[in-house]
Amino acid sequence: MTETVNVSGSLRRRLTLTLIGGAAVLAVVLFAVVRLYAAQIAQQGQDSILSASVTSMLDAAVLRDGAVVVDFPYAALSMLSTTSDDRVFYAILQDQTLLSGYKHLSPPNGSFPTTGTFMAETPDGALIRVASDSRTLVGADTRTVITVFVAQTQEALQVTLNDISRRVALFGAGFFCLSALLSFWASASTITPIRRLTSSIARRGPQDLSPVASPVPSEMVSLVESLNRLMGRLDKALSQSEEFIAEAAHRVRTPLATVRSHAEAMLHRVDRDENRKALRAMVRAIDESSRAAGQLLDHAMITFRTDHLEREELNLTDLLQELVQRLTPVAEMKDISLLVENTEPVLVSADAILLQNAIRNLIDNALKYSPMESEITIRVSASPTPTIEIWDQGAGFPPDQIANLSSRFSRGDNAKGIIGSGLGLAIAQDVAEAHGGALKLSNLPGGGACVTFSL
Amino acid sequence: MRYILVVIGLLWPMLINAQAWEDQQLFKGENPVQTLRVLSSTDTGFFSPIIQSFLAANPDWNVEYLVTGTADISAILQQSPQSYDVVISSAMDLQVKLVNDGFALKLPSISHPDWAQWRQSLFAFTSEPATIVVNRSAFRGKSIPANRQELIRALREAPEVFDGKLGTYDVRSSGVGYLFATQDARASETFWRLMEVMGGLKLRLYCCSGDMIDHVASGELLVAYNVLGSYAAARQLQDDRFEIILPSDFPTTMMRTGFVSKETKHPVAAERFVRHLVDGRYFATGLNTSSLPQLGLYPEGRNPTVIPLEPALMTYLDKLKRRTFIQEWSNAVIQ
Missing domain, CATH: 3.40.190.10 (Periplasmic binding protein-like II)
Known part of the structure; x- marks a missing residue:
């Protein structure tokens, strides 16, 4: 009963992808923010040096005999040396007129701000950062405004920024890799309780419908509760149906016995051959139904008892002797001798009623399939595990069906014409398994079947 | 007025040609095809071994060597930057200013110590x-x-x-x-x-x-x-x-420096010329009886008394x- 389950995506993959995606976004954001911040800091560095240069030039401006003299120090330009040998420009203006320096820093319309820093372009297209400031010089009878512009290209700044970008990119990539690893780990550990629950349910025996008892994470509580409720309902339904079968079998068996006795009485009274034949067929059919009902009852009982084994210390040999004694009359009807090979006591801890039932079924089977005037050998041994072997001299099991014979209502091809319900071997197997043992069917090399019942 | 302009227009090329050079000499290669024009402040006598060894390695070129005073070089180059391929001068400040003002071609493939070059354009070859x-x-x-x-x-x-x-x-x-x-x-x-x-x-x-x-x-x-x-x-x-x-x-x-004019018509040959100046192999040949002193390569790098190549040189300009x-x-x- 394996139906394919519709699969749509994977929780683990979805979790992993979400975490990795988040990490990627974070890494990119980190890169952008750090890069932006670094650019600001680098720009501030350049601006402050340019401003210092402007200040040192402005400080050197004096009025001497009515003329402006700007004897600025060597350091004013020297401080602008960079590792990338950036180009340097400056202009000194008196009242908007170029006194000295580069023309392109004093546009005719005076469009450059006279204080602060800003970006501009040289005539040959190079981007420059410009700092400027003004100062009023007061002479004996004159006032004049000196404005200084100092500019520098941004090659060293660019090199620094590229360097920072490279490092930050490396850092971001490392961060991402680490996050990806953590994502795999996190999703694996998140999925673990689900795996654990799955395997604990998968490992259960077919009869085990008890609720899940091991602790589960809070997110799985409702799922596990539903599962437990479902299993509880299933358990109830199963036991109800077993009860129903037992009840039905019981109700059928009793009237059947009445009908049989009436039919037998009738058989003695009628004389006509066709009537006697019909009555015999009737008795036979009643026997078959009655036996089936009996086995159904047995099976229901066994199903109930295997869930609640009542173990007790008992001697397997005694149990077997008793059974053989009880079945000897039946065996004698077919001139079959039942031989128990061992008389040593074999002590086991088991449910006596179940064992009796199972072994009676097995011997019953052997009797049914044995030819007239043959032997059935029963051997009990204690080691390695308590085992009962039953050999007969019949036709043996059909070799191609030997694997399926012990399932319910399954009968071999050679069973035609023999009364049986197909539950005997199933009952024996259920009992063996309930005790932690097994039922093994095989054929003897010289003909005949062998059933090995071990606990 | 128009007449005067016409006269000036006619005479202008002659004026350029009539530039009063201190010295002007054409060094001929073996199979000259083109001519490299070198504007320099260095006396021809000191420079001819360098040019000779360059021509020996590059026989398909002529080198026209034009000598003028250091102070004039800036003006001459600014007036017609396309007429000169290589500019050599001992006035480091003027050279730095020309490079700063964008008259030099960047030669990224020449490897030279940091203190002896500026912007990978201006290369010192003597101290x-x-x-x-x-x-x-x-x-x-x-x-x-x-x-x-x-x-x-x-x-x-x-x-x-x-x-x-x-x-x-x-x-x-x-x-x-x-x-x-x-x-x-x-x-x-x-x-x-x-x-x-x-x-x-x-x-x-x-x-x-x-x-x-x-x-x-x-x-x-x-x-x-x-x-x-x-x-x-x-x-x-x-x-x-x-x-x-x-x-x-x-x-x-002082360091004697050279650069390739940005508007040179022969950038490859001009770069080769500067590379030839810089690698200093001509110092090892026997031609240097009256040549220029090689760039002092001090173990710790820069000669500490050398005037550094930096934009601050423009201060006194x-x-x-x-x-x-x-x-x-x-x-x-x-x-």
């Missing part, structure tokens, strides 16, 4: 100290001064001997003279005292190192200050009537700074 050249006869029986202080003392002790027999660069017309003077002034106040003392003794002003060396050798001058050591040393090989003093207090060392400096210099020297 030449500024020296004091003295006539031996002036110091007969006396110790020859080893630094500026001792020179000042010597001049003060015997003003009558040195009167009118002292020489130095005219910083107003010589680019390298201006560079030496400004760097000296940056380094020490001694420079100003020396200038005042020399100015008091009818200091004579020169355009070029060669003339000063000639005059010291002949005895017309007894002391010449800030003479290019390389020229003096070359001259001393034939003429030992003078002594070369490397001032021990603070030496000033500033119009206002230059006016102030020349004013002060004139006050000291011209009395």
Whole structure:
């Protein structure tokens, strides 16, 4: 009963992808923010040096005999040396007129701000950062405004920024890799309780419908509760149906016995051959139904008892002797001798009623399939595990069906014409398994079947 | 008015061609196809071994070598940058300014120590100290001064001997003279005292190192200050009537630099020429009997007395700074 389950995506993959995606976004954001911040800091560095240069030039401006003299120090330009040998420009203006320096820093319309820093372009297209400031010089009878512009290209700044970008990119990539690893780990550990629950349910025996008892994470509580409720309902339904079968079998068996006795009485009274034949067929059919009902009852009982084994210390040999004694009359009807090979006591801890039932079924089977005037050998041994072997001299099991014979209502091809319900071997197997043992069917090399019942 | 413009228009190319070069020489390769024009401040005699070895390796080129004063190079190049392929000068400040102003081509494939190049465009290939050249006869029986202080003392002790027999660069017309003077002034106040003392003794002003060396050798001058050591040393090989003093207090060392004009028509050959200058293999050939001193490769890298190649060199090129400096210099020297 394996139906394919519709699969749509994977929780683990979805979790992993979400975490990795988040990490990627974070890494990119980190890169952008750090890069932006670094650019600001680098720009501030350049601006402050340019401003210092402007200040040192402005400080050197004096009025001497009515003329402006700007004897600025060597350091004013020297401080602008960079590792990338950036180009340097400056202009000194008196009242908007170029006194000295580069023309392109004093546009005719005076469009450059006279204080602060800003970006501009040289005539040959190079981007420059410009700092400027003004100062009023007061002479004996004159006032004049000196404005200084100092500019520098941004090659060293660019090199620094590229360097920072490279490092930050490396850092971001490392961060991402680490996050990806953590994502795999996190999703694996998140999925673990689900795996654990799955395997604990998968490992259960077919009869085990008890609720899940091991602790589960809070997110799985409702799922596990539903599962437990479902299993509880299933358990109830199963036991109800077993009860129903037992009840039905019981109700059928009793009237059947009445009908049989009436039919037998009738058989003695009628004389006509066709009537006697019909009555015999009737008795036979009643026997078959009655036996089936009996086995159904047995099976229901066994199903109930295997869930609640009542173990007790008992001697397997005694149990077997008793059974053989009880079945000897039946065996004698077919001139079959039942031989128990061992008389040593074999002590086991088991449910006596179940064992009796199972072994009676097995011997019953052997009797049914044995030819007239043959032997059935029963051997009990204690080691390695308590085992009962039953050999007969019949036709043996059909070799191609030997694997399926012990399932319910399954009968071999050679069973035609023999009364049986197909539950005997199933009952024996259920009992063996309930005790932690097994039922093994095989054929003897010289003909005949062998059933090995071990606990 | 229009007539005058036409005349100027017609004469303009002639004016350019009629540029008054100090020297102009065409070095012919074996199978010349094209000509590389080199604008330089270095005397042809010093440079011809370099050009010869270049032509030996590149026989399909001619090299036209055009010599002019350091101060003129900027103006000539700015006027027609497409006419020159390589520019060589000893005036580091002017060279840096030309590169800063975008007249140089970047040559990223040339590998050169950081302190000897700027913007991967301007490459230094010699290091030449500024020296004091003295006539031996002036110091007969006396110790020859080893630094500026001792020179000042010597001049003060015997003003009558040195009167009118002292020489130095005219910083107003010589680019390298201006560079030496400004760097000296940056380094020490001694420079100003020396200038005042020399100015008091009818200091004579020169355009070029060669003339000063000639005059010291002949005895017309007894002391010449800030003479290019390389020229003096070359001259001393034939003429030992003078002594070369490397001032021990603070030496000033200049690097001769070259770059490829941004508007060159032969960028590949021009780069090859600069590479040839820089790799200095010609120093190893036998051609360097009167050649330029190789860039001093100190174990720790830069020669500490060398003027660093940096944009700050443009400081004294500033119009206002230059006016102030020349004013002060004139006050000291011209009395």
